Amino acid sequence: MRPAYEAAPIGLRPPQPWQAARRILCVRLDSLGDVLMCTPAIRALRESLPGCHLTLLSSPSGAAAAPHIPELDAALAYRAPWMKHAEPASAQALQEYAARLAAGRFDAAVIFTSYSQSPLPAAMLCQLADIPLRLASCRENPYQLLSHWVPERERERASRHEVQRQLDLVADVGCATSDTALSFAVPAADAARVHGMLEEHGVDPEAPYLVLHAGASAASRRYPVRHWLVLIGMLRRRFGYKIILTGELGDADALRPLAEGWRSPAHSLIGKLGLGELGALIRGSQLLITGNTGPAHIAAAVGTPLVDLYALTNPQHTPWRVAHRLLFHDVSCRNCLRSSCPQGHHACLDSLAPGTVLEAAAELLAAAPNRPARTGDAALAFV
DSSP states (O other): OOOOOOOOOTTOOOOHHHHTOOEEEEEOOSOHHHHHTTHHHHHHHHHHSTTOEEEEEEOHHHHTTGGGOTTOSEEEEOOOTTSTTOOOOOHHHHHHHHHHHHTTOOSEEEEOOOTTSOSHHHHHHHHHTTOSEEEEEESSOOGGGOSEEEEOSOSSSOOSOHHHHHHHHHHTTTOOOSOOOOOOOOOHHHHHHHHHHHHHTTOOTTSOEEEEEOOOSSGGGOOOHHHHHHHHHHHHHHHOOEEEEEOOGGGHHHHHHHHHSTTOOEEEOTTOOOHHHHHHHHHHSSEEEEESSHHHHHHHHHTOOEEEEOOTTOTTOSOOSSOEEEEOOOOTTOSOOOSSOTTSOOHHHHTSOHHHHHHHHHHHHHHSTTOOOOTTOOOOOOO
16 A cells, blocks of 8 residues: 655645646666665655656666555666666667557656766657656756756766755756655565574574675675675674675675685575565664665665665765765775776775774664564555
């Protein structure tokens, strides 16, 4: 059931064409974390345009988040050929996908991007799909590709958090919300399955436990396995809590030493969790330790404190409105926006000592020593 939404804050009012928009396409073609950082702006659309129907257009991993975002009504998965790591597509394939979008009879499209991305390929797709209202931030003059052009404020470097960037975008057409928390809902069925998984691993779901998410889609954002191994031992000796390892199935081989070390105190759920189950596990934990990747934003949405091992690739993606510690080793090549270290040294994470991570975890755990486990409740994750 969709939660009830309050009216948008007084003072902003969408212009007439947007007041009449009912079917709106929210375009964010990146991954899970990028989509979650758009959820406050999507909520602003929901609250400011009563009765609207919101569809997410995203990558397959981004679209997978849609069932956990109550503000959305539907989602479309699309491997846009102009995005990173995508396969090229023919003009005919683009026209065919535009025809598919046209069949959705959308009144408007909001194109969310990071400051380093151009919205124009997506704007062209939406124009071909006969979507009359098209909103985006853009450096160059888009002419007819955008009906509502927000000139790019961050021309040389990022100056706003990604969440604020997207809120500012929709505010340009009079949409706002007083609730700027990230959104991620955990279904009761997922929480129940996690409860059972923990019991199967000999972990009391009601007792404190820690979650370590050691994987990341980009090599530049992965904390070295040798450091994770040291950290796991330190955490167990210091706190005595059960430690749960998570990661994508594709990370299983690289992370196997963490679970199979002859003295490893960790329990591995790497490759065994669906997205809702991962959310339930994180929501029930005392603390998450991870890199700047999707699970960090899930933690922010469900209110779980986290230590973020933050590769200095993009300054806009820090944890939003949640207790956290942001750790890195400063380097001259910061803000490189690269998926692999262009210098080859990976020093922003490689030089981050496990002992530093341990002390950050201790600070957060001391600040909330009795945080109750919540694997068994089904409340929506608005915090």
